[in-house]
Amino acid sequence: MDEKVGISVGYEETSGPKITVVGIGGAGCNSMNLLAKKQEEGIRLVAINTDKYSLASSLAHVKLQIGENMTKGGGTGGDPEKGREAARKDSDKIAAAIEGTDVLFIATGLGGGTGTGASPVVAEIAKETGILTIAFAIMPFDFEGPETIKKAQEGLEELRSKVDAIMVALNSNIKNGDVTRSPKEAFGEIDTILYESVIALRDVIVKPSDMRLDLSDIKARLSGRGKTVIGVGEGTGERKVEEALEKALHSPILERNNIRGAKSILLHIGLGPDTDVKTLFSIVEAVIEEAKENFPEVEPNLKMGYFQSEDMEGRIRITVIATDFEEEEVGKTMGEEEVAKNMNATAAPMGTSSAASLPEEQGWDTPYGSSTKGRTNRRNTRVKIPRSITGKDYLFGGEEEDEKEI
Ligand SMILES: Nc1nc2c(ncn2[C@@H]2O[C@H](COP(=O)(O)OP(=O)(O)OP(=O)(O)O)[C@@H](O)[C@H]2O)c(=O)[nH]1
Ligand SMILES: [Mg+2]
Structure with a gap:
């Protein structure tokens, strides 16, 4: 396993602030693909996974296999507890991989085991050293079932509490785009959002x-x-x-x-x-x-x-x-009629409720809660x-x- 951990890897060219993007688990590592292909200056890419086969194809500067003894190089089989444990066991390696970073992006897909369990641990490690941490969390498709969605939501809440800022992407929203594109192109849109956010932040600063x-x-x-x-x-x-x-x-x-x-x-x-x-x-x-x-x-x-x-x-x-x-309080700034219209128009991923049954406490930050609070579609x-x-x-x-x- 390639473990080129060292402060300069990925930053060689930069004299400005150091940005690290850590991809955690299968989806997290995949979402860094565009960044990895472009090899942008001043941005270090770290792939973290329990799954050594997935790491093998990663183009990240640093690849960290975690929990080797626990998973024998496979994934966690959807167990966030194992993901958490794996990250804790290898926390020294993780700390070394993000050392010297000014801004850290944590890219992860929630709903599986490695990304859901390990991401909050990585965020904790970053916080201990005062690194500004921004999470980029990908939520599962509605068709992945209640168990996965529940795991993802719990993971999102935990991650949110550990990072400075969080962006949430919904896999289900891929359906809102041009559906005549190839799957690779359509899924690539998620990589593009991560890429553009990271590059924009770097460019704004430097x-x-x-x-x-x-x-x-x-x-x-x-x-x-x-x-x-x-x-x-x-x-x-x-x-x-x-x-x-x-x-x-x-x-x-x-x-x-x-x-x-x-x-x-x-x-x-x-x-x-x-x-x-x-x-x-x-x-x-x-x-x-x-x-x-x-x-x-x-x-x-x-x-x-x-x-x-x-x-x-x-x-x-x-x-x-x-x-x-x-x-936004539902019904306060929008009339009932508009709420109902938005509900119909909004691609509420689970299609769970009508405006009438809308629980007010469910905000935009609960992707499967189908609330219109501050959340509207195109x-x-x-x-x-x-x-x-x-x-x-x-x-x-x-x-x-x-x-x-x-
Ligand atoms: N957009 C996108 N989403 C993905 C991809 N792979 C997985 N996902 C989503 O991310 C969620 C978590 O899956 P993984 O990232 O494969 O899980 P993991 O973190 O590797 O966890 P384990 O394999 O269970 O240890 C899934 O439920 C999917 O919704 C991908 O390549 N792109
Ligand atoms: Mg995996």
Whole structure:
């Protein structure tokens, strides 16, 4: 087993903050595939698994087999207790693999044994050394059955309590995308979200910017914040701003697919000399509008950074890091009718309840709870683009039939 544990592995080229992505268990390791293929500068990739066969095909810089004596190199067979135990037994190796890290991403699929059990242990180890830790948790498909889903939900709660910030992706949401794509391409969207979030964070911190956000801004905004959305969008051509905003503010895969109710926002914009300052401010305005949508009382605390460069001519890149979400009380800010409509429209993975039986305590953070609390799907998550950008009243995003709702 290749165990190239050492501070410089994966970071050789960087003089800036060190970012480590740890993939844990089968899904966690797979989700790093795109990062591994691209071998981005300043990012160390660590694959952790009980399953040595899965590790063998990983392209990570560091591969850690845990719990060797317990699982004999196989997986845990879906037992989180074994996953937890395996990580505890090899905690020294894990600590060595993440040593020197400034920002740690923990990528994991919940519902099995290794990812569910070992991820919170890795988070604990990171916390002990004061590393800012962001979890990227993939929730199982609705068809995997109640036992797996229960394990995943319990794992999510535990992981959430151990990390600074958490992004949750739903495997079931793959169905919301273009279903004519090949499975590889469709599943690749999850890898892409992880890739884009990691790269965006690195670029926000290290890219020379005209108005800079730095590691301390990231730390201040993400430390101990819980649910988090990192959205990245790039647009080109005439509708570049609309395109970039729509992509940055709505993810079809993430459980929280919008930034509504976010009280803390970091906004980073990359643009070319062809974009005027009016457009820059319009983007800020659109992001604030979106955060206040359904939450008129929320006054987001927004910090902006931007860089302008020749090679961004004709393009715009928008990165939004949103945290501190105000929860929406079902039925308070939406009428009953709208709640019911959202329930029908929302791809509630388990299809468990109607609006009438909606338990209010179930929030967006319970992916299978089918609540609409702060959670909406593409149908009612249209980005409002200020008139100054479009020349018309707000429009963009969502589906045709929603046009009249605006
Ligand atoms: N998107 C995606 N999800 C996956 C993949 N593999 C597994 N999953 C999901 O992740 C959950 C956990 O599965 P694994 O990651 O294989 O489990 P593990 O952590 O390796 O745990 P054990 O094998 O039981 O020790 C599953 O229930 C699936 O929903 C994958 O390659 N991509
Ligand atoms: Mg496994």
